Amino acid sequence: MAFRGPKVWLWRWRRNPLRRPADKVEAWVVLASWTVGVLAGLLVGLTTARTVEHSLDRERAEWRPAAARLTGAAPGRADDRPEDAGEQVWAEVAWTAPDGTRRTGEVRVDPGTRAGTQVTVWTDDRGRLVGRPVDAAQARLQSTLAGILGGLSAAAVPLVAGRAVRRRLEERRLDLWDLHWARFDPLWRGRTG
Incomplete structure (x- = not known):
């Protein structure tokens, strides 16, 4: 483990003759x-x-929310799913857009929901289906x-x-260190032995 002295703040900015x-x-x-x-x-x-x-x-x-009606029965049976499952299926619905045109699309409903059941859908200002904000x-x-x-x-x-x-x-x-070491190592080799 290398010894480390106390941490000196802003050491990079202090005057030091060894600073390169x-x-x-x-x-x-x-x-x-x-x-x-x-x-x-x-x-x-x-x-x-x-x-x-x-x-x-x-x-x-x-x-905005809009009232829509299922155009057909939702797939599955209501008694097939457990009460706490929260599982829903896709079913086609129809609604009237703000401009008066009839629109259709798919939303998630409980399995076995009957045709004609009213559901709430969310639409943008053009009457397109969007998620609940x-x-x-x-x-x-x-x-x-x-x-x-x-x-x-x-x-x-x-x-x-x-x-x-x-x-x-x-x-x-490190490259400069290697370069300098290669230059001075032969000079020191005879003095350190």
Whole structure:
């Protein structure tokens, strides 16, 4: 186990006669990648959250419930399924769009539902079938999660790029070390034995 002394904060920025130019470059790379990563993460995260929440708010405002009737009996029998299963099947329904046209589509209903049974469907402003819109609490949760995911993804790009630059600097330092060691090793070989 290697001995490590006390952690020195901002050691890359302190004056030191042994600090190489590559150490200075690495210090700037670390600072730049973290600064850009944090700023990009915040900006993208907030923008994504706001966009998702606005979209879900618009859906809640524009999507409306409509009364529809099953055009045929739903497949299966109602007594075949256990009460707690919550299993539903697809069945065709018909409804009237806001422009007065008759529309048909498929929705999920309980097995064995009879033809002509009224069900509630959700439609957009053009009368097309859509899913039930999320409520305000669900919209906040979804937008928050989308913002966090977008922010972390955006922050990862400069951090990974900074790490790649630092790895290349380390490889360069090791190559220089090998070069210098090859030059001076023959001179020391006779003095260390």
